[in-house]
Amino acid sequence: MKRYNIRIAGVGGQGVVTSAHILGNAMSAAGKYASLVPFFGSEKRMAPVEAYVRASDQPIYEVGEVVYPNVIMIYHPQVITHGKSYTMPFYTGLKPNGMVIINTDVDIIPEEDKQVLEELNAKIFMIPATQIARDIAGTELATNMAMIGLFFGITKLVSLEHIEKALVERFLGGTFVASGGTTALDSAIEKKFKKKQELLSKNMDVIKYTIKLAEENKWVEEEEEKVAT
Amino acid sequence: MPEQKVVEPEELLLKAPREKKFITGSQAFAEAVKRANVDIAIAYPITPQSETMHLVGDLYAQGYVKDYYRAEEEYGTMSAIAGAVRGGARAFSATSGPGLLRGLEAIVSWPGHRIPVVLGVMTRVVNAPLSIQPDNVEIAYLLHSGLVVLHAENQQDVFDFTLAGFPISEKVDVYLPVVVATEGFFVTHAKGYVELPPEDMKLPPRDPYKAPVPPTDCEIPPARIQRDAPVQKSNFMSYLIHAVWQQEVWSANRRAMKWIYHYLGGPIEVVNPDAEVFIVASGCAAAQGREAQRYAELEGLPVGLIKVKALRPFPEKEIREALKNAKAVIVPEHNIVGWLAKEVKAAIPNGGIVVDGPRVYGGMTLPVELIMDEVYKALGIKKEKTLA
Numbered sequence: 001m002k003r004y005n006i007r008i009a010g011v012g013g014q015g016v017v018t019s020a021h022i023l024g025n026a027m028s029a030a031g032k033y034a035s036l037v038p039f040f041g042s043e044k045r046m047a048p049v050e051a052y053v054r055a056s057d058q059p060i061y062e063v064g065e066v067v068y069p070n071v072i073m074i075y076h077p078q079v080i081t082h083g084k085s086y087t088m089p090f091y092t093g094l095k096p097n098g099m100v101i102i103n104t105d106v107d108i109i110p111e112e113d114k115q116v117l118e119e120l121n122a123k124i125f126m127i128p129a130t131q132i133a134r135d136i137a138g139t140e141l142a143t144n145m146a147m148i149g150l151f152f153g154i155t156k157l158v159s160l161e162h163i164e165k166a167l168v169e170r171f172l173g174g175t176f177v178a179s180g181g182t183t184a185l186d187s188a189i190e191k192k193f194k195k196k197q198e199l200l201s202k203n204m205d206v207i208k209y210t211i212k213l214a215e216e217n218k219w220v221e222e223e224e225e226k227v228a229t
Numbered sequence: 230m231p232e233q234k235v236v237e238p239e240e241l242l243l244k245a246p247r248e249k250k251f252i253t254g255s256q257a258f259a260e261a262v263k264r265a266n267v268d269i270a271i272a273y274p275i276t277p278q279s280e281t282m283h284l285v286g287d288l289y290a291q292g293y294v295k296d297y298y299r300a301e302e303e304y305g306t307m308s309a310i311a312g313a314v315r316g317g318a319r320a321f322s323a324t325s326g327p328g329l330l331r332g333l334e335a336i337v338s339w340p341g342h343r344i345p346v347v348l349g350v351m352t353r354v355v356n357a358p359l360s361i362q363p364d365n366v367e368i369a370y371l372l373h374s375g376l377v378v379l380h381a382e383n384q385q386d387v388f389d390f391t392l393a394g395f396p397i398s399e400k401v402d403v404y405l406p407v408v409v410a411t412e413g414f415f416v417t418h419a420k421g422y423v424e425l426p427p428e429d430m431k432l433p434p435r436d437p438y439k440a441p442v443p444p445t446d447c448e449i450p451p452a453r454i455q456r457d458a459p460v461q462k463s464n465f466m467s468y469l470i471h472a473v474w475q476q477e478v479w480s481a482n483r484r485a486m487k488w489i490y491h492y493l494g495g496p497i498e499v500v501n502p503d504a505e506v507f508i509v510a511s512g513c514a515a516a517q518g519r520e521a522q523r524y525a526e527l528e529g530l531p532v533g534l535i536k537v538k539a540l541r542p543f544p545e546k547e548i549r550e551a552l553k554n555a556k557a558v559i560v561p562e563h564n565i566v567g568w569l570a571k572e573v574k575a576a577i578p579n580g581g582i583v584v585d586g587p588r589v590y591g592g593m594t595l596p597v598e599l600i601m602d603e604v605y606k607a608l609g610i611k612k613e614k615t616l617a
Contacts, residue, residue: 021420024251024420025251028251028422033422034420035419035420035421036419036420037414037415037418037419038414038418038419060520061383061516061517061519061520061523062516062517062519062520062597063383063412063415063416063419063513063516063517063594064415064513064517064593064594064595065593065594066594067594067596067598068596068598
């Protein structure tokens, strides 16, 4: 049984909850299993937001926040530098042999934290996701796509078509219920891109780029080193 | 909306082909209401329930529900539900935590008035301090009023329990409200796989003439207690009427058990019945318990799970039988008072084997690792670092 217990930490407006839905839906499209829990509360720009996803090739029963993750994704450097997360320090609860993916332009992990992560045998991946989103999609709002792409690039849990299916479901499907803030944001993005289709392809471009980034950096997990329970 | 054809509850719940969907718990409630031939839904918003009644409002707009409105507050909602049901309608409402407590006086009068209805309860802490998280202490308030109380572990349970709730509540030998409780957010706002029967099928409409008392009879409860209030007069008759009526309500509550077997396969589910150590849990704690049981099995440990689906009627006999050879019983809960642990202790002759916990409160997550710690303790296994 392979199980990824993911904690995503970011700030309001980055699409943390949206990307949790896309992660889950991509797993579902691939015929695998996922469950996700958005953590609501302070829904406003730049306030801490967390979401949790469990992904596996086996059914998943447990619910609620992931307290002991084996994957931590940090969408905004301020989660670390300003302590904008529900759990301090940012790696609280990380299990041994896990991974941490951080969106940052520079190395922002304090020395003493590096030591703890080393003892836990954690793999750390840092990418400038916001910069990539700006360069490729022309908007910071695709930061979450860069992060998702890297995660799937490293784990190879699903194929590109499954991710695309999840994106279509999220941006073109009519079944999604989101908070008012997210809906308002969506319409802002839509105006910006004029057409959802264009939004979709730009998002896919960002995802393809970070999947390739994982391959070029040789970050792709070997079959035997995949995170076990 | 598609043209819906009426099918028997057995067909819809037990035989119809099912298709797998990946949906939230709120959507699962709505999918059940969609197929339940509901006449009226009355809403009053409170987090984390609001999304459910919003989706039921969408069903009204689409034509699945005949009438829908937002009441003044929960007391008004639950009183109006009673009125609608007494008028012969099939009704649905839902609430959470403080909202449930505000409507409680009306809700606990439903069993005595013999109101068959389904109420969704999405747990939320009972104040104070104010919070929206899914502590489930409010379920304790529901256990002693004669209500039938089902506790859903996941989105699939939400759908099945809600849809089955209508025929169970309307059986002439039951005729009591059915509460379908589940944890807010963990289930309502999270997605899971749900097997759904076709949406072009619906339950037969409610038949108000299949009531335990003829609707025209004004001399016996519940009609009589609507006509006047004999219990408010201090006379021997009033004590007697109230006393026998309570007995009747609780007898009806016990009679719901056979329908829980019929529609839901029984009040408990047992995994690994020959185990030495059992995790007994309901709702989301059962989901965490199920995960712990699986990890224990992977480690070759003799651990089983008893999931309690029905809290009222309480499956005392079934739990006693399932635990007759148990050496230890772990009862994980999402509340500080441990209402389930108390019931389990009382149900077995050797209550001392019940471990009080693990418990989390304030609506926080119950990590599987906490349950595993108790498993190791019960089996005398020393782990240097169990949370790895």
